[in-house]
Amino acid sequence: AAGAMEEPERPETLEAVAKAIETCARCLIAELHTNAVMGEGPQDAPLMIVGEQPGDNEDMQRRAFVGPAGQLLNVHLEKAGIDRGAAYLTNAVKHFKYVQRGKRRLHQNPSAKEIDTCRWWVESERAIVKPKLVLAMGASAARAMLGKTVSITKARGAPIPLEDGSELWVTAHPSYLLRLEGMGREEQTRLFDADLAAVAARLR
Numbered sequence: 599a600a601g602a603m604e605e606p607e608r609p610e611t612l613e614a615v616a617k618a619i620e621t622c623a624r625c626l627i628a629e630l631h632t633n634a635v636m637g638e639g640p641q642d643a644p645l646m647i648v649g650e651q652p653g654d655n656e657d658m659q660r661r662a663f664v665g666p667a668g669q670l671l672n673v674h675l676e677k678a679g680i681d682r683g684a685a686y687l688t689n690a691v692k693h694f695k696y697v698q699r700g701k702r703r704l705h706q707n708p709s710a711k712e713i714d715t716c717r718w719w720v721e722s723e724r725a726i727v728k729p730k731l732v733l734a735m736g737a738s739a740a741r742a743m744l745g746k747t748v749s750i751t752k753a754r755g756a757p758i759p760l761e762d763g764s765e766l767w768v769t770a771h772p773s774y775l776l777r778l779e780g781m782g783r784e785e786q787t788r789l790f791d792a793d794l795a796a797v798a799a800r801l802r
Protein backbone atom coordinates (compact mmCIF):
# COMPACT_ATOMS: atom_id res chain seq x y z
CA ALA A 599 0.00 0.00 0.00
CA ALA A 600 1.15 3.55 -0.62
CA GLY A 601 3.35 4.83 2.15
CA ALA A 602 3.39 1.58 4.05
CA MET A 603 7.06 0.85 4.44
CA GLU A 604 7.87 -2.20 6.47
CA GLU A 605 10.42 -1.80 9.23
CA PRO A 606 13.27 -4.30 9.03
CA GLU A 607 14.02 -6.61 11.93
CA ARG A 608 15.72 -4.94 14.85
CA PRO A 609 19.42 -5.75 15.23
CA GLU A 610 19.90 -8.18 18.11
CA THR A 611 23.34 -7.15 19.32
CA LEU A 612 25.15 -3.87 19.91
CA GLU A 613 27.75 -5.01 17.39
CA ALA A 614 25.01 -5.34 14.79
CA VAL A 615 23.74 -1.83 15.58
CA ALA A 616 27.30 -0.46 15.32
CA LYS A 617 27.72 -2.10 11.94
CA ALA A 618 24.34 -1.02 10.61
CA ILE A 619 24.67 2.67 11.52
CA GLU A 620 27.88 2.86 9.47
CA THR A 621 25.87 2.61 6.28
CA CYS A 622 22.63 4.18 7.50
CA ALA A 623 21.05 6.49 4.95
CA ARG A 624 17.70 6.99 6.65
CA CYS A 625 18.26 10.75 6.87
CA LEU A 626 20.39 13.34 5.12
CA ILE A 627 22.76 14.08 8.03
CA ALA A 628 24.89 11.13 6.93
CA GLU A 629 25.53 12.95 3.66
CA LEU A 630 27.80 15.34 5.57
CA HIS A 631 30.24 12.38 5.63
CA THR A 632 30.83 12.44 9.34
CA ASN A 633 31.35 9.26 11.34
CA ALA A 634 28.52 7.29 12.84
CA VAL A 635 29.15 7.33 16.60
CA MET A 636 27.92 4.26 18.44
CA GLY A 637 26.92 4.20 22.08
CA GLU A 638 29.28 2.59 24.54
CA GLY A 639 29.15 0.80 27.85
CA PRO A 640 28.22 -2.60 29.26
CA GLN A 641 25.49 -4.49 27.40
CA ASP A 642 23.78 -5.15 30.75
CA ALA A 643 24.10 -1.58 32.09
CA PRO A 644 21.37 -0.67 34.60
CA LEU A 645 21.46 2.94 33.38
CA MET A 646 21.35 4.25 29.83
CA ILE A 647 22.28 7.90 29.35
CA VAL A 648 21.08 9.51 26.14
CA GLY A 649 22.47 12.73 24.66
CA GLU A 650 21.58 14.56 21.48
CA GLN A 651 24.19 13.82 18.84
CA PRO A 652 27.98 13.58 18.57
CA GLY A 653 29.78 16.92 18.51
CA ASP A 654 32.94 17.87 16.65
CA ASN A 655 35.22 15.96 19.05
CA GLU A 656 32.97 12.92 19.19
CA ASP A 657 32.87 12.77 15.41
CA MET A 658 36.66 12.87 15.15
CA GLN A 659 37.26 10.36 17.95
CA ARG A 660 34.21 8.24 17.11
CA ARG A 661 33.23 8.08 20.76
CA ALA A 662 30.26 9.56 22.58
CA PHE A 663 30.73 12.35 25.12
CA VAL A 664 34.48 12.89 24.88
CA GLY A 665 34.38 16.68 24.27
CA PRO A 666 33.55 19.60 26.61
CA ALA A 667 29.97 18.46 27.29
CA GLY A 668 31.25 14.98 28.10
CA GLN A 669 33.85 16.37 30.47
CA LEU A 670 31.23 18.41 32.29
CA LEU A 671 29.02 15.34 32.44
CA ASN A 672 31.88 13.35 34.01
CA VAL A 673 32.22 15.91 36.80
CA HIS A 674 28.52 15.76 37.66
CA LEU A 675 28.20 11.99 37.37
CA GLU A 676 31.06 11.64 39.80
CA LYS A 677 29.48 14.15 42.16
CA ALA A 678 26.26 12.10 42.10
CA GLY A 679 28.18 8.87 42.66
CA ILE A 680 27.25 7.44 39.27
CA ASP A 681 29.99 5.35 37.66
CA ARG A 682 30.17 6.40 34.01
CA GLY A 683 31.85 3.14 33.10
CA ALA A 684 28.90 1.16 34.42
CA ALA A 685 26.40 3.14 32.32
CA TYR A 686 25.57 2.78 28.64
CA LEU A 687 26.08 6.18 26.99
CA THR A 688 24.58 6.95 23.64
CA ASN A 689 22.94 9.63 21.54
CA ALA A 690 19.52 10.23 20.01
CA VAL A 691 21.15 10.95 16.66
CA LYS A 692 24.21 9.04 15.51
CA HIS A 693 25.87 11.59 13.21
CA PHE A 694 27.17 15.11 13.83
CA LYS A 695 24.97 17.69 12.12
CA TYR A 696 26.85 20.91 11.44
CA VAL A 697 27.37 23.86 9.15
CA GLN A 698 30.86 24.81 8.04
CA ARG A 699 31.95 28.35 9.07
CA GLY A 700 35.50 28.89 7.86
CA LYS A 701 37.57 26.22 9.57
CA ARG A 702 34.92 25.57 12.21
CA ARG A 703 32.07 23.13 12.15
CA LEU A 704 29.14 24.61 14.01
CA HIS A 705 26.63 22.33 15.71
CA GLN A 706 23.13 22.33 14.28
CA ASN A 707 20.15 20.96 16.18
CA PRO A 708 18.71 17.85 14.60
CA SER A 709 15.14 18.34 13.36
CA ALA A 710 12.22 16.50 14.96
CA LYS A 711 12.02 14.40 11.82
CA GLU A 712 15.70 13.48 12.00
CA ILE A 713 15.34 12.51 15.67
CA ASP A 714 12.28 10.40 14.85
CA THR A 715 14.13 8.71 12.01
CA CYS A 716 17.23 7.94 14.06
CA ARG A 717 15.06 6.78 16.96
CA TRP A 718 15.11 3.34 15.38
CA TRP A 719 18.74 2.96 16.48
CA VAL A 720 18.53 4.25 20.02
CA GLU A 721 15.39 2.16 20.57
CA SER A 722 17.27 -0.86 19.24
CA GLU A 723 20.08 -0.16 21.70
CA ARG A 724 17.56 0.16 24.52
CA ALA A 725 15.90 -3.12 23.55
CA ILE A 726 19.29 -4.87 23.78
CA VAL A 727 20.64 -3.23 26.94
CA LYS A 728 17.26 -3.22 28.73
CA PRO A 729 18.32 -0.63 31.30
CA LYS A 730 16.29 -0.22 34.46
CA LEU A 731 16.67 3.55 34.15
CA VAL A 732 17.11 5.88 31.22
CA LEU A 733 18.41 9.42 31.64
CA ALA A 734 17.53 11.60 28.67
CA MET A 735 19.58 14.78 28.60
CA GLY A 736 17.97 17.59 26.64
CA ALA A 737 14.94 17.91 24.40
CA SER A 738 16.29 15.78 21.56
CA ALA A 739 16.97 12.82 23.84
CA ALA A 740 13.59 13.22 25.52
CA ARG A 741 11.88 13.23 22.13
CA ALA A 742 13.82 10.15 21.07
CA MET A 743 12.61 8.29 24.15
CA LEU A 744 9.00 9.47 24.09
CA GLY A 745 8.34 10.01 20.40
CA LYS A 746 7.01 13.47 21.06
CA THR A 747 8.34 16.81 22.19
CA VAL A 748 8.25 17.46 25.93
CA SER A 749 9.30 20.44 27.99
CA ILE A 750 12.38 19.65 30.09
CA THR A 751 11.10 21.96 32.83
CA LYS A 752 7.83 20.03 33.07
CA ALA A 753 9.21 16.54 32.51
CA ARG A 754 12.14 16.62 34.93
CA GLY A 755 12.06 15.69 38.61
CA ALA A 756 9.87 12.58 38.44
CA PRO A 757 10.16 9.23 36.69
CA ILE A 758 8.20 8.67 33.47
CA PRO A 759 7.23 5.02 33.03
CA LEU A 760 8.29 3.40 29.75
CA GLU A 761 6.37 0.56 28.11
CA ASP A 762 8.88 -2.13 29.11
CA GLY A 763 8.62 -1.33 32.82
CA SER A 764 11.78 0.76 32.95
CA GLU A 765 11.70 4.41 33.90
CA LEU A 766 12.78 7.52 32.12
CA TRP A 767 14.24 10.57 33.81
CA VAL A 768 14.57 13.77 31.85
CA THR A 769 17.12 16.47 32.53
CA ALA A 770 18.89 19.33 30.76
CA HIS A 771 21.78 18.72 28.37
CA PRO A 772 25.26 19.52 29.74
CA SER A 773 25.92 21.67 26.63
CA TYR A 774 23.07 23.87 27.80
CA LEU A 775 24.86 24.40 31.12
CA LEU A 776 28.04 25.28 29.23
CA ARG A 777 26.23 28.07 27.38
CA LEU A 778 24.92 29.71 30.58
CA GLU A 779 26.71 32.14 32.86
CA GLY A 780 26.32 33.51 36.38
CA MET A 781 23.16 32.85 38.34
CA GLY A 782 21.47 31.04 35.47
CA ARG A 783 24.35 28.61 35.29
CA GLU A 784 24.30 28.09 39.05
CA GLU A 785 20.58 27.47 39.12
CA GLN A 786 20.63 25.05 36.18
CA THR A 787 23.64 23.26 37.61
CA ARG A 788 21.77 22.77 40.87
CA LEU A 789 18.79 21.30 39.01
CA PHE A 790 21.07 19.05 36.95
CA ASP A 791 22.78 17.76 40.10
CA ALA A 792 19.39 17.15 41.73
CA ASP A 793 18.24 15.10 38.72
CA LEU A 794 21.44 13.05 38.77
CA ALA A 795 21.11 12.50 42.52
CA ALA A 796 17.54 11.25 42.02
CA VAL A 797 18.71 8.82 39.35
CA ALA A 798 21.57 7.64 41.58
CA ALA A 799 19.09 6.98 44.40
CA ARG A 800 16.89 4.87 42.07
CA LEU A 801 19.90 2.82 41.01
CA ARG A 802 20.63 1.73 44.55
Ligand code: URA
Pocket residue numbers: 649650651652653656661662663664665667668689773
Ligand atom coordinates in the same frame (compact mmCIF):
# COMPACT_ATOMS: atom_id res chain seq x y z
N1 URA B 1 26.71 16.10 23.12
C1 URA B 1 25.91 15.02 22.98
O1 URA B 1 24.70 15.10 23.06
N2 URA B 1 26.47 13.86 22.75
C2 URA B 1 27.77 13.69 22.66
O2 URA B 1 28.19 12.57 22.44
C3 URA B 1 28.59 14.83 22.82
C4 URA B 1 28.03 16.01 23.04
